[in-house]
């Protein structure tokens with residue numbers, strides 16, 4: 001499958017059309033951003049690693065009954081995906097307090113939550129992706145009630161599947177962000193990527209962070225951390 005027109009260039013990926021109207025190619029870049037893109041940099045071979053990690057995780061999820069946009073991996077940096085209309089909401093699930101939740105609520109990082117917490121953030125960079133709830137989504141016609149229920153059910157199920165999977169490779173899934181879209185105007189499917197850019201992963205035995213926090217907080221050994229995640233998910 002060949003790329004035709006570039007339709008979007010984001011912070012981490014470039015999206016291209018293909019000759020097939022329902023299929024796109026997402027190209028993974030090495031660019032890294034944090035804190036509303038006020039911090040910019042590159043992580044060597046991140047695109048290659050995230051493409052591979054994301055492909056593997058989408059395959060695991062598909063096998064467990066979660067519909068995703070993943071079609072196949074094309075080469076080191078490119079993934080063939082189903083074209084969706086993205087629902088402009090980022091869904092975050094948190095199992096352990098970290099990052100934004102720690103700052104917003106004054107809670108210590110590492111605090112285990114009694115049950116997973118689901119958050120919605122409006123995808124709007126200029127408004128700094130504000131926290132919203134289901135009433136905003138419904139009142140602003142961002143998604144229907146049925147769609148919200150589907151998104152919520154899938155998100156919690158993804159959490160169960162990925163928590164179990166990462167646990168088997170000695171990683172704690174602290175929190176993660178998902179994006180969903182409408183495929184052919186009807187079916188809700190999981191889109192975008194699942195990688196150390198979008199998940200917090202802490203090594204169970206040492207608490208070592210194997211995710212983008214190494215870049216956000218200048219912890220060093222960033223490439224090595226992504227490589228390690230890739231090595232473990234590929235086992």
Ligand SMILES: Nc1ncnc2c1ncn2[C@@H]1O[C@H](COP(=O)(O)OP(=O)(O)OP(=O)(O)O)[C@@H](O)[C@H]1O
Nearest residue numbers: 010011012013015069081082083084086123191192
């Ligand atoms: N299957 C899909 N069909 C159409 N668009 C998709 C699909 N999966 C992901 N996208 C969108 O493609 C873009 C990928 O680029 P990237 O993740 O780099 O964007 P970004 O810089 O994070 O910005 P933003 O997500 O705010 O647009 C995102 O806008 C994402 O929502």
Ligand SMILES: [Mg+2]
Nearest residue numbers: 010011012192
């Ligand atoms: Mg993105």
